Amino acid sequence: MELTNNIWAIEDSLILLKDGSVLAVFEVEPQIINTIEDGEKEESKDLVFNYLSSIADYGDFGIYTFNFDLELAKKIELLSHDIEQGVGTSPLANYVISNLAERLEEEVTYLMESKDYLVVPLKSVNVSSDFKVTVKQSVANFRKSVMKMVGFEELPKVDWAKEWQDQKELIQTKLHALNIQEVVKEDLMLLNRIHFLNGQYYDKDSEIIALQNSIENVDETIIEIGSGNALKLVNGEEESYVATIPVYGYPKNVSYLHLEEEIKNIGFPVNTGLKVKFSTKSGFYSLSTRARNKRKNLGNTVTETAENDDVQKIEVLESYELLEDFQEKSDNNEPMVTFLHLLEITGDSIEELNVKYDILASKLKDLEVEIVKAVADQIYLFYKFRMTELIDGDREGYLQYSSLRGLCENLFFTKKK
Numbered sequence: 001m002e003l004t005n006n007i008w009a010i011e012d013s014l015i016l017l018k019d020g021s022v023l024a025v026f027e028v029e030p031q032i033i034n035t036i037e038d039g040e041k042e043e044s045k046d047l048v049f050n051y052l053s054s055i056a057d058y059g060d061f062g063i064y065t066f067n068f069d070l071e072l073a074k075k076i077e078l079l080s081h082d083i084e085q086g087v088g089t090s091p092l093a094n095y096v097i098s099n100l101a102e103r104l105e106e107e108v109t110y111l112m113e114s115k116d117y118l119v120v121p122l123k124s125v126n127v128s129s130d131f132k133v134t135v136k137q138s139v140a141n142f143r144k145s146v147m148k149m150v151g152f153e154e155l156p157k158v159d160w161a162k163e164w165q166d167q168k169e170l171i172q173t174k175l176h177a178l179n180i181q182e183v184v185k186e187d188l189m190l191l192n193r194i195h196f197l198n199g200q201y202y203d204k205d206s207e208i209i210a211l212q213n214s215i216e217n218v219d220e221t222i223i224e225i226g227s228g229n230a231l232k233l234v235n236g237e238e239e240s241y242v243a244t245i246p247v248y249g250y251p252k253n254v255s256y257l258h259l260e261e262e263i264k265n266i267g268f269p270v271n272t273g274l275k276v277k278f279s280t281k282s283g284f285y286s287l288s289t290r291a292r293n294k295r296k297n298l299g300n301t302v303t304e305t306a307e308n309d310d311v312q313k314i315e316v317l318e319s320y321e322l323l324e325d326f327q328e329k330s331d332n333n334e335p336m337v338t339f340l341h342l343l344e345i346t347g348d349s350i351e352e353l354n355v356k357y358d359i360l361a362s363k364l365k366d367l368e369v370e371i372v373k374a375v376a377d378q379i380y381l382f383y384k385f386r387m388t389e390l391i392d393g394d395r396e397g398y399l400q401y402s403s404l405r406g407l408c409e410n411l412f413f414t415k416k417k
Contacts, residue, residue: 199240199346249370
């Protein structure tokens with residue numbers, strides 16, 4: 001993974017990466033559910049499971065939740081301009097508008113809204129069923145790298161997106177019941193840019209103008225190693241501290257976990273990134289093979305534990321039972337996945353960031369979800385959070401394994417009534 005901009009070009013809902021890979025990005029309109037009605041939640045999880053299962057052939061997908069400023073103060077100011085001054089009702093209207101602005105400042109700490117996005121790779125330079133295609137793509141990628149080293153850089157074809165229009169529409173057809181919407185070019189540019197503006201005020205129009213001029217502006221930010229488990233982002237006069245937090249462990253029983261719902265209701269903005277890879281029949285991402293090998297390795301220990309009634313090794317027995325369950329699901333052709341789950345919080349100071357981390361850690365502890373500060377990996381995790389990054393074998397300790405059904409217990413793409 002390079003710690004530089006990896007985007008070559010962007011069009012409506014499509015991102016062309018410098019290695020030739022193409023990603024489709026869609027906004028997912030949330031299902032509005034009753035938070036105390038379990039039946040609605042179960043229906044939502046079933047719907048998401050069924051439609052995510054339909055894209056298993058693509059190998060990977062990503063789910064991202066970003067928080068955006070509602071800009072209510074600006075909207076209230078615009079509303080005040082519509083008041084016709086000097087007429088009988090204008091004093092009352094001015095009073096209502098002024099009162100509204102003051103109450104919002106006093107009573108609402110974060111004027112934010114969250115939006116969910118789904119990323120699906122239409123083409124990856126690293127994965128192909130055709131070996132000749134893989135070699136051809138790799139040679140082309142190497143050629144680009146060499147040309148860049150000597151000062152020449154290719155430009156993408158002007159009409160490159162037309163080649164991927166049919167595949168993009170096919171994804172939309174497969175996922176139609178999730179109510180996905182295309183992300184227009186300017187918004188998709190900004191969506192990739194705001195990762196480097198996290199927790200800061202920015203002028204949307206100014207940022208889009210810079211990105212339209214050159215997509216290389218997407219990561220134009222000074223990044224400093226902050227104190228503790230954070231990076232400091234500097235953009236002009238704006239500064240913020242960002243911590244990227246990996247989920248290190250899920251509870252043994254994920255039924256009714258509803259982790260995404262809990263995170264959205266925690267009281268301050270938390271961005272989430274979930275990078276998912278479907279299990280393959282063989283190789284590093286074959287979960288069936290990994291489970292089978294681990295069961296063999298644990299076999300003798302399990303027998304010894306059972307014979308000696310060794311209480312200290314009870315975790316070994318639990319692990320063995322989980323592996324058996326894992327193997328059974330895989331044998332029954334239930335979709336299995338490897339995933340990387342990242343959370344991102346921001347603060348105006350290290351002190352504010354630490355308070356938010358403590359609140360988050362305490363809440364997740366109640367759910368039996370483990371997170372780690374990952375101080376030494378903050379640079380890596382910050383860049384890995386980008387929606388243009390797929391899961392890979394790096395930092396294997398942060399990877400989680402599950403059935404797709406179990407992963408959907410997170411309760412994605414919902415908001416409360």
